[in-house]
Amino acid sequence: MGGPISVPLQTTGTIARMKYRNLKTIATAFLFAFPAAGYSAAKADNEIPQSFDDGNKQPTKSAPAEKINKLLQSFIDDQKASSLAAFVAKDGEVLYSNAFGWRDRENRIPASVDDYYVLFSQTKAVVTVAFMTLVEQGLVDINDPVAKYFPDIPDQVITALNEDGSYETRAASTPMTFVHLMSHTSGLSAGLAGEARLANSDVPGAPLGFDGKEPDIQPSGQHTGGGNYRARYLEEEMLELAKYPLGFDPGSAWNYHISTNMLGYMIERISGQPLQEYVKEKVLLPLGMNDTDWYYEPGALDRFVKAYSRVDGKLVPGSNVYSRGAVSEQQTYAEGAIGLNGPIEDYARFCQMLLNKGRFNGHRILKPETVERMTTVNRLPEPEEEDSHFEFGLSFELYNEHKKPVPEVSDSAYAWGGMMGTEYIIDPENKLIALFYLNMYQRDALYPEFLSRAYELAKSQP
Helix, strand or coil: CCCCEEECCCCCCCCCCCCCCCCCCHHHHCHHHCCCCCHHHCCCHHHCCCCCEHHHCCCCCCHHHHHHHHHHHHHHHCCCCCEEEEEEEECCEEEEEEEEEEEECCCCEECCCCCEEECCCHHHHHHHHHHHHHHHCCCCCCCCEHHHCCCCCCCEEEEEECCCCCEEEEECCCCCEHHHHHCCCCCCCCHHHHHHHHHCCCCCCCCCCCCCCCCCCCCCCCCCCCCCCCCCCHHHHHHHHCCCCECCCCCCCEEECCHHHHHHHHHHHHHCCCHHHHHHHHHHCCCCCCCCECCCCHHHHHHECCCEEEECCEEEECCCHHHHHCCCCCCCCCCCCCCCEECHHHHHHHHHHHHCCCEECCEECCCHHHHHHHHCCCCCCCCCCCCCCCEECCCCEECECCECCCCCCCCCCEEEECCCCCEEEEECCCCEEEEEECCECCCCCCHHHHHHHHHHHHHCCC
């Protein structure tokens, strides 16, 4: 979930079959301006779990926990994964935390829950939460035009791409807002605009390593495919991106990925701080996510799990270009869409903060109403297909009665994940968070089986 995916509403195919649901009523669209009803019944801060209860941190001997153990070990034994980590907590009590396989399979170094994983698009939610702290400070509003803070943001839509690389445009029907950036409906680098940008680039649009080959270059940090892998700062990439028109009118379609890079750059412009610095100050360090970062010292490379692909039923070593980028000598380039790395329990802290409606580790990151508005309002345009049920809020997919990964998931749950296989879910109705980590390029769909077992474990608790 770290590469560009463009989904015009009329397009058919695998991505286009991702389901949409009608926007809520007009009144719901104004939720950001009014506190949601029912907050008086929310738990007081001193009643919300502020740390994980580690009494059951190691897998219990209960039948549901043993089912998870057996399942995850079978994934290793059947060469469906080289390394796995899993974490389940209900109402702040850790029900499951374990790892299987090998951090370094060739050298037989066992996996542990402290291993570092490349998180890819799990970066997006962290950066979006950081942006919302700017909103709460009154420095920006989610409905503000992006041009108010970045006058060079494109306001033209491409209508035709000529053979010589030139293109035709028209004025956009509506200005791009921060809602569009956070819901991936901005139109940046979408459709013909993305094609025009790639036509002027000497690098492939696909992310490095996903073609099964070792890349010819080693970027500093982790970069979106099709960009300038030698860029030293995010600003360079975003100024270049802004030279191209939009692929569609803002708010009219869903085009996944690059919008959060622009959101990260807006954090820098509005806060006056580098993205890394602001995110660490406002989100990572207050939550105790001390091992989550864009960059590390060289010795930290040994803490990363090795990447693999599953090919013809066997594990094949993949490129470790992303983990190497995290320990590069130059450590100035940080994207908003990808780039964070870390161990599973660090991100579990972030998930628990959201489940707690904005507070964990003794720190309030966001107000309850802000979390509610990020995770309950569908921001996608009305679909053309009546049976579409895919919903997206501000950085998260919103599950509903028609669209969820397994039947046990409640309609209030929300989630996303990373392109190398890291997954998480936050389920307010069940007071549950569950995370499932692996780092593989090509892989089987292992997460749903784990998730069903995680809900079984949670429901077995008193």
